[in-house]
Amino acid sequence: MNDLSADSLKLDSQLCFKLYAASRAVIRGYKPMLDQLGLTYPQYLAMLVLWEWHDTAPEQPTVKALGERLLLDSGTLTPLLKRLEQLDLVQRQRSARDEREVHLSLSEQGWALRDQVAPLKARLLCESSVDLDRLDTLRDGLDHLLGQIKTLT
Numbered sequence: 001m002n003d004l005s006a007d008s009l010k011l012d013s014q015l016c017f018k019l020y021a022a023s024r025a026v027i028r029g030y031k032p033m034l035d036q037l038g039l040t041y042p043q044y045l046a047m048l049v050l051w052e053w054h055d056t057a058p059e060q061p062t063v064k065a066l067g068e069r070l071l072l073d074s075g076t077l078t079p080l081l082k083r084l085e086q087l088d089l090v091q092r093q094r095s096a097r098d099e100r101e102v103h104l105s106l107s108e109q110g111w112a113l114r115d116q117v118a119p120l121k122a123r124l125l126c127e128s129s130v131d132l133d134r135l136d137t138l139r140d141g142l143d144h145l146l147g148q149i150k151t152l153t
Contacts (some may be wrong), residue, residue: 029128033120042080045070050106051114063102089113
């Protein structure tokens with residue numbers, strides 16, 4: 001018999017399950033807002049990064065840089081970006097210097113969408129009646145955990 005206690009193998013003892021369930025609940029909470037915008041949750045995350053880059057662009061605003069920021073591989077990111085391009089929110093352009101590099105930018109419509117998000121997100125937070133200080137503490141703790149886990153992989 002090994003040293004694992006029976007409780008350590010119960011589902012409710014698993015941090016990974018709690019993170020998974022919380023993530024799914026948050027995404028479900030965002031769904032009505034995102035439906036109004038015509039976006040999926042991963043598309044919304046990509047738009048958040050592109051809005052961030054609009055203010056403070058990285059040296060190379062590429063698909064690769066976006067994938068690194070979102071922790072997504074190109075196989076997941078490419079169809080997502082194609083759809084955002086079809087929605088006229090994002091523009092993709094191959095680099096003249098290196099055709100393997102695809103640069104990203106927001107269209108006017110993509111930039112304008114940012115103004116629609118703020119009031120919807122504020123309403124979402126108000127309706128959920130969550131403690132914002134606890135969310136900040138949780139986010140900081142998850143940042144720390146993610147940083148530690150990333151060093152293992």
